[in-house]
Amino acid sequence: MRRVVGMDIHRTFAEVVFWEDGRLRHFGRVDMTRSGLEAFGRGLEKTDEIVVEATGNAMAVVRVLGPYVAQAIVANPMQVKAIAHARIKTDKTDKTDKIDAGVLAQLQASGFLPEVWVPDAATDRLRRLVARCNQVVRHRTRVKNEVHAILQAHLVPQCPHADLFNQRGRDWLTRQVLPDDERLAIARHIREIDRLGDDLAELDADIAKDTTDNPDVARLLTITGVNVTVASGIVAAIGDIGRFSEPQKLVSYVGLTPASFVSC
Incomplete structure (x- = not known):
């Protein structure tokens, strides 16, 4: 079964939402430290896909979590915002961080995610x-x-x-x-x-x-x-x-x- 992990990353934490079987499930927060990310990565499946937006620490997140999953993807934040407004309806009563993480997961699952090339x-x-x-x-x-x-x-x-x-x-x-x-x-x-x-x-x-x-x-x-x-x-x-x-x-x-x- 395909599973996509959307992560809305910040300076000290990341809000995580799982997309699985067409449904979104809020996982919670992960510490934005190497040890915190590695601990989170060990609980993932090798077939999982992780999506984050391009920010100052996005490449570091991808490099830490990449070995644990099938694919770690960086998305273009401006294009994500434009596509999400046009294609995805969200619960306005939910927290913004959860919404952002869920949007990333949904866009990847539906094939509309605007991907950014990750350099070696x-x-x-x-x-x-x-x-x-x-x-x-x-x-x-x-x-x-x-x-x-x-x-x-x-x-x-x-x-x-x-x-x-x-x-x-x-x-x-x-x-x-x-x-x-x-x-x-x-x-x-x-x-x-x-x-x-x-x-x-x-x-x-x-x-x-x-x-x-x-x-x-x-x-x-x-x-x-x-x-x-x-x-x-x-x-x-x-x-x-x-x-x-x-x-x-x-x-x-x-x-x-x-x-x-x-x-x-």
Whole structure:
């Protein structure tokens, strides 16, 4: 007998509903810890199917529970909401978490679940590294902008050098007239920029190490202007390119399809 397990996952718990023989049965809550999930998984059947929505901890849930069941599926939350409104009626007096878990189970059982591709462990790791790299770059940019804001607030003219934060730019910066507190603030920002630069170098090294033997990265590096970080980001975002049956689907997936504009 087919059984689908819908899980509405949160930070500390997951609400679980079973779909079995056309009926929904509320199981209760499961602790969102590795030990809690493993204990729950040991009580499942090898033929069970588990469904969760894509959230920050969804991939971890799938990796823990995957070995215990036939299939662990991640669903697109926006599409789930749209399809559920159109196709599934729920008891409005029930708790929202139970409703959400039940909807996931029902959609999978009826064949309408909008599934999200689950990357393999290597691709998942590469995605994390690339995401952290982007976070560090954005943080460093914010700190640099704070330095520029201080200079602008005190009518300091634009730096004559191409980069305010290289050695020539920093030498020029030390000669500018600024209040002592602002000078100290800039010194703190410069130290933060240097620290972030070290973090970025370590992340770049980790990414390069992970993609040394990746043929897709090597192919992308033949394109002018594409470095290891950019190539790795593309590969991490796409994952297994074989899952795209035609080029147009890949172009749509990465958001490069030109929009069609119709004049009124």
